[in-house]
Amino acid sequence: MQPVYDWFREFYERTGINLTFIYDGFDRARMIKGFWLTIELSIITIVLSVLVGVLGAWLQRTRLKPLRAAVDGFVSLFRNTPPLVQIYFFYFGLGFMLPRVLDPSTGSMVPLITNVQWAILSLSLFAGAFNIEIFRSGIEAVPNSMIEAADSLGYTRTQIYWKIVLPLAIRNSLPALGNNLVNLVKTTNLAYAIAVPELMYVSKQIWSDATNVREMMIFLLIAYIVLVQLLVVFLNWLERALKIPGYGQTEGA
Amino acid sequence: MNVIPPPTIIPPTPDAPIVSLRAVFKSFGANNVLQGISLDVAKGETICIIGPSGSGKSTLIRCINALVPIDSGSIQVQGIEVNDPHLDKLSLRRRVGIVFQQYNLFPHKTALENIMMAPITVLKQEKAEVEARARALMKKVRLAGKEDFYPGELSGGQQQRVAIARSLAMRPDVMLFDEVTAALDPETKKEVLVTIQDLAKDGMTCIVVTHEMGFAREVSNHVYLTEHGLIVEHAPPAEFFSNPKDARTREFLSQVL
Ligand SMILES: Nc1ncnc2c1ncn2[C@@H]1O[C@H](COP(=O)(O)OP(=O)(O)OP(=O)(O)O)[C@@H](O)[C@H]1O
Ligand SMILES: [Mg+2]
Numbered sequence: 001m002q003p004v005y006d007w008f009r010e011f012y013e014r015t016g017i018n019l020t021f022i023y024d025g026f027d028r029a030r031m032i033k034g035f036w037l038t039i040e041l042s043i044i045t046i047v048l049s050v051l052v053g054v055l056g057a058w059l060q061r062t063r064l065k066p067l068r069a070a071v072d073g074f075v076s077l078f079r080n081t082p083p084l085v086q087i088y089f090f091y092f093g094l095g096f097m098l099p100r101v102l103d104p105s106t107g108s109m110v111p112l113i114t115n116v117q118w119a120i121l122s123l124s125l126f127a128g129a130f131n132i133e134i135f136r137s138g139i140e141a142v143p144n145s146m147i148e149a150a151d152s153l154g155y156t157r158t159q160i161y162w163k164i165v166l167p168l169a170i171r172n173s174l175p176a177l178g179n180n181l182v183n184l185v186k187t188t189n190l191a192y193a194i195a196v197p198e199l200m201y202v203s204k205q206i207w208s209d210a211t212n213v214r215e216m217m218i219f220l221l222i223a224y225i226v227l228v229q230l231l232v233v234f235l236n237w238l239e240r241a242l243k244i245p246g247y248g249q250t251e252g253a
Numbered sequence: 254m255n256v257i258p259p260p261t262i263i264p265p266t267p268d269a270p271i272v273s274l275r276a277v278f279k280s281f282g283a284n285n286v287l288q289g290i291s292l293d294v295a296k297g298e299t300i301c302i303i304g305p306s307g308s309g310k311s312t313l314i315r316c317i318n319a320l321v322p323i324d325s326g327s328i329q330v331q332g333i334e335v336n337d338p339h340l341d342k343l344s345l346r347r348r349v350g351i352v353f354q355q356y357n358l359f360p361h362k363t364a365l366e367n368i369m370m371a372p373i374t375v376l377k378q379e380k381a382e383v384e385a386r387a388r389a390l391m392k393k394v395r396l397a398g399k400e401d402f403y404p405g406e407l408s409g410g411q412q413q414r415v416a417i418a419r420s421l422a423m424r425p426d427v428m429l430f431d432e433v434t435a436a437l438d439p440e441t442k443k444e445v446l447v448t449i450q451d452l453a454k455d456g457m458t459c460i461v462v463t464h465e466m467g468f469a470r471e472v473s474n475h476v477y478l479t480e481h482g483l484i485v486e487h488a489p490p491a492e493f494f495s496n497p498k499d500a501r502t503r504e505f506l507s508q509v510l
Contacts, residue, residue: 039473061390152320152350153370154342154371159375244405245402245406246360
């Protein structure tokens with residue numbers, strides 16, 4: 001790799017385009033870490049937010065009114081407030097109310113929940129609130145006659161939800177879900193605000209040290225395009241994998 | 254402490270009707286859909302319910318498996334009182350199969366899976382045994398070879414026969430059919446009617462809501478005409494079609510025959 005590094009260093013000297021995160025060992029290390037952290041944040045929050053969505057949409061169908069009201073309240077709260085405010089609220093509002101605990105490896109007192117964990121929690125709930133609404137409309141699109149058929153076969157409400165309604169609702173929801181998850185990946189960079197060393201945060205560190213703001217900005221744009229594109233490819237694959245032959249088209253001849 | 258009384262189960266006598274309705278009333282708001290329906294179906298019998306649109310045929314049939322709760326009266330299926338607040342729905346529904354006009358197959362499951370799902374999920378039966386039975390049922394409804402097709406890849410008539418097989422997989426004692434051929438073209442209608450006829454011949458108790466007068470005449474043991482939520486006339490088909498007693502029956506038959 002050394003020739004590559006040398007080439008980029010020389011490239012900087014020739015053109016003034018300064019890509020320290022490639023040729024400089026220190027910047028490279030933190031960039032790789034930051035990139036990975038963004039990928040980790042994305043994957044974990046995607047999984048958790050989908051779980052929040054499925055669970056919330058399920059709870060919205062219970063007979064317990066207070067539970068339904070709680071889910072509705074949660075959805076409005078997280079849909080109608082800016083995600084940055086939510087992250088701050090969790091980190092500064094809730095985080096500082098929690099006790100500190102002893103970290104046995106360093107012997108120092110550390111927060112019970114780290115800033116990375118707060119970011120994961122807050123982003124998962126933020127995207128999860130949207131997923132609840134998305135799954136809710138996906139569920140509403142499942143014809144009632146299908147539920148009646150299952151009911152007549154003796155399925156319980158829970159079995160109907162998990163075996164029939166949800167598999168169909170997920171397929172109905174896929175396009176809207178994809179949009180929301182793309183949005184979530186882009187929103188992970190708000191973790192920057194509570195000093196989570198993800199892609200955006202390390203880029204800022206690098207440009208502060210190397211005064212290569214312009215290069216880092218272009219790099220960030222490209223990096224997010226690549227990340228989002230990876231997700232889009234995955235979603236397209238998922239859509240194809242879940243496609244039901246003959247479903248969603250006109251009924252068979 | 255509230256003691257919940259056990260569900261009413263009347264031990265069946267050998268020749269007691271398998272389905273028995275007594276003075277069943279049902280209204281949706283101000284719409285009195287069933288206004289005192291009584292009828293008995295003996296084991297192995299096939300009855301047809303005919304009548305003008307909106308006369309309450311679907312409502313009647315859906316009351317029998319508790320899809321629609323009734324206001325008053327009594328419905329008994331093999332001694333199970335359907336109009337019982339403590340009704341054990343599963344024990345009723347494993348005994349009563351229903352097939353709808355719109356098939357209502359699960360579109361994300363193959364024909365075979367549609368048939369296998371309920372016995373495995375609901376009755377917790379063993380998969381291998383259920384699969385063998387499902388394959389046999391596919392043969393019985395003359396769809397061998399279509400096991401791995403999805404509902405969307407099957408014709409309406411084929412889907413309807415899978416729906417019949419799906420109900421039969423629960424080994425019900427009674428089958429309800431609600432205008433199961435109404436959405437089909439004449440060709441595919443026949444396939445489905447033949448399937449039901451086979452079932453009736455094999456001794457299945459069938460309650461069939463239909464507009465197919467030929468089927469009612471040839472296959473059923475008894476024909477009921479409903480109008481405005483009442484049974485206007487009922488008789489064995491030979492008598493019902495050749496010698497109707499009620500003026501409304503004659504009027505209805507003159508329109509559909
Ligand atoms: N769930 C419901 N809520 C309100 N009204 C209903 C409901 N189901 C049926 N009805 C009404 O009950 C009446 C009888 O309907 P039903 O479907 O039983 O008639 P039907 O004899 O099966 O007619 P068709 O031959 O058209 O199928 C109709 O006036 C209908 O509008
Ligand atoms: Mg009807």
